Every structure is written in structure tokens, then in C-alpha cells.
Amino acid sequence: MNTDIKGITNTGANQEGLLDKIWPHVELIAAITSGLLIAIGWLLEKNDLTTASVVSFVLAFLIGGYAKAKEGIESTIAEKELNVEMLMIFAAIGSAVIGYWTEGAILIFIFSLSGALETYTMNKSHKEISALMELQPQEALVVSNGVEKITPVAELRIGDLILIKPGERIPSDGRIVKGQSHLDEAAITGESIPVSKGVHEDVYAGTVNLNGSLTVEITKESSDTLFQKIIQLVQSAQSEKSPSQLFIEKFEGMYVKVVLAVVALMMFLPHFLLGWSWTETFYRAMILLVVASPCALVASIMPATLAAISTGARRGILFKGGVHLENLSHLRAIAFDKTGTLTKGKPEVTDILTNEEISKTEFLLKTAAIESHSNHPLANAIVNYAKENREEALIHPESIEDISGYGVKATYEHELWKIGKADFVGREAAESFLDGAALRLAQEGKTIVFVQKDGEIVGLIALKDVVRDETKKAIDQLKQKGIYTVMLTGDSKNTAHAIAAESHVNDYTAECLPEDKVEKLKRIKEEYGHVAMVGDGINDAPALATANVGIAMGDGSGVALETADVVLMKNDLPRIAEAIQLSEKMNRIIKQNVIFSISVIMLLIVSNFLQFIDLPFGVIGHEGSTILVILNGLRLLKS
Known part of the structure; x- marks a missing residue:
């Protein structure tokens, strides 16, 4: 009986574990399922199984559109303003109303796929904070009147004495009152060579005591340590919205209002002003709702972006999203960490x-x-x-x-x-x-x-x-593009000067703590606009998050890899110039696609109003423009 209970318990635990793994990807699974149902519905329709095909399309609507519909409705209620999600829902329903189930389902599929990618990106952003938190000890050995007591780090107070044994991490910022040792401060400064410290010298949370035993007096609350500041800086930088994102949010609100307003007017004005029949008036309004949907605009960006990301991955350049790939072409300055990056x-x-x-x-x-x-x-x-x-x-x-x-x-x-x-x-x-x-x-x-x-x-x-052997080549390539290069390091001025001269960078700043790197980056951003940061250590995480584009070396710390927007999987610095060229080409293609798709949409709208086109031609023009911009974007796969 005990064996049976144990088996049931293990089965339940395994099911919960499987659910935990699947849940973050549920939107992507729903989008893929929607795509499969669309394909099934199309095949059924071709074989004159109309009822079955409609059922398949309805399921594609429900499964693929649930998440975005829920998001759109909740956002509309909360902000009291219609959004693109609602427009896509109306356009899909409009397609179904006039009998074009395939087009409506495809619209839902494209939008649900974009939503899945957004969710995936947000899930990834939580991991970097978790990785940082795991590096700070949860308990400390407090010494009071000769008695040692294990105490939670959150309960440490300024003035407490703690004992740190060889191999242990420092739990909180403090000052050494007894002992001498070498400390690995890579988590704070990024420098690989341990630092020798003795009585009256400061130590930082997250660093490692390598050999001697130390007695440390706490000088800061656990919430105010340098390590906690690193976490706060990462969180702050990630919460800031880019100018492009703000522009899109403003644009979508205006776009939705204009389209829906025009469609509403089209439902009755032509009947009274132009003498159209009610059937013709509704028919033309539904065509407008379909052809005015931003399907081609969405396709203008996503295929080109995914193709560029795939090409980058093939070259050992991992992009964590299209926005970062887009921003690369706007860079005017790049800051480099020294240890593990230039060296x-x-x-x-x-x-x-x-x-x-x-x-x-x-x-x-x-x-x-x-x-x-x-x-x-x-x-x-x-x-x-x-x-x-x-x-x-x-x-x-x-x-x-x-x-x-x-x-x-x-x-x-x-x-x-x-x-x-x-x-x-x-x-x-x-x-x-x-x-x-x-x-x-x-x-x-x-x-x-x-x-x-x-x-x-x-x-x-x-x-x-x-x-590194390839450092000079990489820096020279960037300087030829007119990009300002600077090295930010926690090392001494003599070492920084020597490495900067050997690396060919334009400038350098030595003896930088993580917060100093962030402040320096902010000043560079004020002067040059778009700035990238290249690093590999935990200490680089705040600067990577603060920069317009954070670039991490592939063999760097997990936190740097999670925080960065771009990862050089082969630690090949010249790949940065290649990534910038890929970004420039992608942006050119996206501009071509956007101009073309908007032109087609405007032409279809005008033709519909003048009654030059019927629904089949409107659908051909709308879907044809979508296919063309997708094919144009996929040219990047051959780059």
C-alpha cells in the first residue's frame, strides 16, 4: 500500500513538473495548433467538406485567438481605449461574417504567434534576476561574545560581526576587523585576478573568500549592498520602454480608432449619400475591415526579423528579439568590458x-x-x-x-x-x-x-x-563605421591604459564599479545617442541592461547572457560589425515592406470605396501583398 501511495505521489509530482515546463510555452503551442487547424480547414474546404472546414476554422479562431482576445479586452477595460488586438479580432470576425474563414483564421494565427514571442521574452527577463539572487548567501555566521549563531542575511544589522570561512561568499557589505585573505571580486569588478585584503579594508556581498578566515563588521543593511544595487539597476533598466515602443503604442491607438470609425461610417453613409443598397453598403464595409487590417504590416516586420535572427544564429550571433537587432544599426558608440571581452x-x-x-x-x-x-x-x-x-x-x-x-x-x-x-x-x-x-x-x-x-x-x-587576437580587428572595423569605442574596467589605471592602447579603443575609464559603468554609459548615451555595451561578467549586467543594446560573450556568466540582448556564441568580437551590417540590411528591407504594404492597403481602400474591386480581388490584393513582403523578408536567409 505504501508503494502504491508513493507511486501515485511521484506520478503527481511528475505531472506537475511537466506542467511547469509546458506552461511558459502555452501561447506558442496554441499558435502552432491554430496554424495546424487552419491547414486542416483549408484541405477540408478544398474537398467540399464545408461544415467540417468551418468547425476547424472556428477552433483555430478560439485556440489561437484566446490569449490575444483576453489581453485586448482586459486592456480595453483597464485603459478605456481600443487597441490593435481588438481591431484584429473585429477584422477576423468580419472575414468570417462575409464567408472568408481562411483569411480571418490566418489573421488570428499571425497575431497569436507575435503574442507568444512577447511572452517568451518576458519569461526570459525574469531568469536573470533569479540568477543574480542565487549568488547571494541566505545565511551568515554571526559572532557575538564568542558565540557563533547562524542568522538569515535579511536580519543582519550594521555593526554585527560575521565569520567568513575559506570558500564562502560574503553575505553583506562590510569591513574586515580580523584576518587576511584573497578575495575573488569578479562578481563586482569583473577582474579575474583575486585581490588581497586585510584589516580595515572593505569587502562586498557576492564576492568569494578564497583562503584565509575573516571576521567582518557589517557596514550596510542587506537591502543596501552593492550587490543589491546591481539587481536594482538591472530591474530599472529593463522596465524602461524604448522610444520605438512608445511610438508604436501611440500609433496603434490612433490607427484602431480611425479604421473602426471609417468602417462604422461605411455601414450606412454610402446608402444615403451614394444610393448604395444596404447589402452593398454592408458588403463594402466588411471588405474595408478586411483590407484595412494590418496583416501585411505585421508580415512586413516579423518574417524579415526572424530571417535575420536565423542568419545571425548561423553565424554564431544570437539575437534575443527583433528590437535589439533593429537598434544595432543606430549605434554610434560601443563600450567594452576589459576582462574576458577585450582580453x-x-x-x-x-x-x-x-x-x-x-x-x-x-x-x-x-x-x-x-x-x-x-x-x-x-x-x-x-x-x-x-x-x-x-x-x-x-x-x-x-x-x-x-x-x-x-x-x-x-x-x-x-x-x-x-x-x-x-x-x-x-x-x-x-x-x-x-x-x-x-x-x-x-x-x-x-x-x-x-x-x-x-x-x-x-x-x-x-x-x-x-x-584577444581578434580584438584589434574588431575595434578597427567599428571605428571605420564611425563608431566611438571605449573600455570600462575595474582594473587599475596603468593596466587599463596599456590594454586600451593595445586594443585600439578611442578611450577608457579605469577602476569602475558596476554603478560607475552605468553612470558612464548614461553620459555616453547623452553624447552619442544609441550605445551598446559588450561584457561577460555578473558585474556587467547593469551596464548591459542600461545600454540600448547589451552584447554578451558566449562563455560569460549566466547573468550576463540572460541580461544581454545579443550573445556572441563563439566569443568572436568581429561578429559585432557583421551584426550591425545585418541590422542595416534588415532595416532597409523592413522599410521597403512597410512602404509597399501601406501603399497596397491605401490602394485597396480607395478601390473599394470607388467600387472598382470585389471581395475576391480585395482578398487577393491583401493576401498577395502579405505574401510578397514575406518573400522579401526571407531574402535575409541568404545573407
């Missing part, structure tokens, strides 16, 4: 300098052997470099000790080795080593690791997050 995102060894007392081979082998015991990104880079450039196997040191925040100390063949920052080996000796070579390398944006043997510095290793 590879991982430090690499660029220089090895030694004194005369040790050979580079011995220096590299012993340094890599010691660093192989650390999981620090700089240590990993050194070990990888040694393995790639030397065939000798690494020999393990006799003893090794990690000095948190400074470096590592080891005994190697009875020699005392120290590897780390300048303060660890003696700042004065480090700065004077090889006539100040470290200072020169630091000015080139490189991170310096010093190596000391038995109290004397014997060499140094310079590392740098190197610029």
Missing part, C-alpha cells in the same frame, strides 16, 4: 627576468614546482607556462607554507624560497631589482610576482591578461 580573461606569463646567479631554466622549474601547490590563478598561470615551455618534470619542495595575503614560502634542496608580492620579499629590494624593472613592467599593466632565494631576490615573473 582572454586569464593571466598569462609575459616576462621572466633573473639575475646572473641563476639560469632561467632552473628559476622557472623551481618556481613552478613551488607554485604547483597553490590554486591561485597567478600560480596556475606560472605552472602552465612551465609545463608548456619545459619538458623536465616538476620536483616537489621539501616543505611549503602559504602566507595568506602575501605569497608562499618553501624549502627546496635546503634553500629557503619565497614567492609573492613586493612586501613579502622586501619592497625596497623588489623596486631596485634589475634597475627598477618591476616598475617598468607594472606601468605596462602587468602583475609582478617576485622570487627570493635565501634572502636575495633572484628573479621576477610578469603576468598579464593578454588581449
